[in-house]
Amino acid sequence: MVIMRILVVEDEHKIANALKQGLEQHSYAVDVAYDGDSGLTMAQTEPYDLIILDRMLPGSIDGIGILQAIRKENIHTPVLLLTAKDKVLDRAHGLNAGADDYLVKPFAFVELIARVRALLRRTPQTTNTFLTYEDLMLDPENMLVERKGQRIDLTAKEFALLEYFMRHNERILAKDLLMQHVWNYDADILPNTVEVYVGYLRNKIDKPFKGQHFIHTKRGFGYYFGVQK
Numbered sequence: 001m002v003i004m005r006i007l008v009v010e011d012e013h014k015i016a017n018a019l020k021q022g023l024e025q026h027s028y029a030v031d032v033a034y035d036g037d038s039g040l041t042m043a044q045t046e047p048y049d050l051i052i053l054d055r056m057l058p059g060s061i062d063g064i065g066i067l068q069a070i071r072k073e074n075i076h077t078p079v080l081l082l083t084a085k086d087k088v089l090d091r092a093h094g095l096n097a098g099a100d101d102y103l104v105k106p107f108a109f110v111e112l113i114a115r116v117r118a119l120l121r122r123t124p125q126t127t128n129t130f131l132t133y134e135d136l137m138l139d140p141e142n143m144l145v146e147r148k149g150q151r152i153d154l155t156a157k158e159f160a161l162l163e164y165f166m167r168h169n170e171r172i173l174a175k176d177l178l179m180q181h182v183w184n185y186d187a188d189i190l191p192n193t194v195e196v197y198v199g200y201l202r203n204k205i206d207k208p209f210k211g212q213h214f215i216h217t218k219r220g221f222g223y224y225f226g227v228q229k
Contacts, residue, residue, distance in 0.1 A: 004049035004120055005181050009039030009066065010082065011058050019052065022109050023116070027143065027160050029183060036061040039063075045072050047180055048077050049113040050119055052112075055094065056084040062198045066095045071098035080112075090154060131166045134212065134227065136205065137167055139195050145205070146160050157182070162205065165215070165225035174222040 006028050010016035013034065020030045031046070033039035036059035043051055043066060055063040081099040083175060094102050101115055131138040137146045143153040143159055154162065160182050175194045182184070183189050198215060206213040216224045 005031070005047065006116070007031050007033065007039070007042055007046070007048045007051045009036070009043075009051065009057065009063070010054045010197035011035060011056075012054075018109075019112070022113070024156075026113060027156050027163075028116075028138075029160065029181065035059040036063070036066060039153045040066045040069055042078070043075065044073065049118060049181075051077050051079045052116070053079050053081050053099070055081055064094065067094070067099055068099040080115055080119060082107075082184060131163065131213065133166055133169055133225075135209075136214065137164070138163055147205055147209055154204060155200075158200055158204070162201055165201075165223070170224070170226070171219050172224050173217050177222070 006023055008016055008023075008030060010019065010032070011034050014119050016032050016034060016092055023030045024044060026081070031042060031048075034063050037058035039053070039057065040058075042048075055065045057063055057066075059221050061069070063081060063083075067081070070079075079101045080096065081094045081102040082105060083094060084105045100119055103112060103115060117130055131140065135148050138159075140163060140203070143156075143164065144156075145159065147155055161178065164178065164182055178194050179189055181195070198217075201207055202213070202215050206215055212227050214227070216226075216228060218224050
């Protein structure tokens with residue numbers, strides 16, 4: 001899957017923290033909100049690729065209210081609704097409010113991750129199981145990277161950064177944009193963190209191989225992933 005950036009809105013801290021940990025192990029960047037009001041604010045102001053939303057939340061707004069509010073603002077981020085209610089009308093209410101899928105508590109994490117992947121695959125940039133660019137291949141499901149048929153070992157954050165580059169190839173990506181999508185909202189990011197990880201990637205996917213380099217610095221703008229025209 002992507003790295004993609006996911007918002008979890010769940011008031012049960014044990015469940016929320018377990019989801020965060022599990023999703024991060026699959027190379028997603030994850031932010032957590034524990035009440036409806038902060039969840040709505042984050043959903044309105046931060047660029048997420050998916051929202052995992054509990055229906056019952058403390059605060060002045062619940063999960064259905066959050067759904068209705070963001071859809072009214074034309075925020076079309078895919079939403080996976082978590083609910084303890086399994087009645088047909090309750091499920092229909094959630095879907096009619098704008099949810100893309102729902103999952104009834106209690107659930108197995110393996111089912112949640114499968115639904116997350118399915119929702120992310122619906123977006124235009126995630127339709128292919130494998131990502132390829134020239135002689136570089138990335139397998140999001142199994143976290144494998146190869147160039148010229150040679151396997152490249154990456155850390156989880158390096159993999160996430162490369163995946164974002166490959167999904168947005170041949171365009172200039174600002175440093176702030178990379179920080180928003182590859183690092184968590186509350187991550188302790190130093191000013192040169194992006195540069196450091198870009199350097200790590202260059203040392204692994206560009207420098208060992210003859211031919212085209214893919215990662216290019218655009219001074220004053222950001223980074224460009226692709227063959228220089």
